[in-house]
Amino acid sequence: MMSPARIVGLFAILPMALIANPRNCLSQGHIYLRGVVPAHCSIAVSVFPAASVRPLTAAGLRRIEVGTILQNCNQRTGFTLTAASADGTPAPAGAEVFDAVPLGVLPYSVESDKPATGSGVAGKLIVNGTSTLYVNFFMN
């Protein structure tokens, strides 16, 4: 029969053996991955010949296709496409074709035929979207 001292010694050996012979050591590291897509939004305007040669002698309401706007945008927040008239500020306000001699004006409005993806609509990736521009005016 073992003496109490030997029994105590035996129990002292076991946990040290377990510690001295580890079976599940873990070691971990991390590698961080990253790629950036820059924001890019652009337009390309194409002007039709009809924008320069209008049938100003034909009476009635006219709708003339004057150009297209090719759009690309990868921003989730979207964009807004606006049009402005260089001759719009002299009274009365509004887009107009202006003739300095004999000081005639022809008011007109702008119409945009939006593509299915929607210029100015957030949440849609715009790839080669095209809007067609028209001017509408009335000849007396």
Next chain:
Amino acid sequence: MGLASGAGAANCTFAFNANPLAMLLPVTSATPQRIQVGTVVQDCNGNASYSLVVASGNCLLSQAGAKLMDSSTMGSVRYSVEFDNPATGGSQPVVTGLLATSCSNADGRDVAKTKISNESSAVFINFTGSTLLWSGTYGDTLSLTLNMN
């Protein structure tokens, strides 16, 4: 008093090194990419087998598989992990396709009880980017774990 009989203690050290290119991934390139993102340098006295396991932080999001993600748009670029290993200890020289469609059992290297001295495993990611990604920052964290068997 003595230690339990049998093999001595396993003594292994590992060093993880990231490649700066891991933070400059060409995600807008529509051609297949193979980018070395880091290395794992290993030393082991041969008293235990071990496995080098890889995991992706984004793996379980959406469709299972490793992916770079932009949290603001939820856009993603899927990738797989590849290990190029020394053939010591029964290791496969090349292990490909890890985490492509599964998030478990991604062992990059398995080493039987063999003395390993300053050996490096190269870690690559394979992916094809896209020109149709939302603008943003696409990222993930690869976790490399050494499991002693």
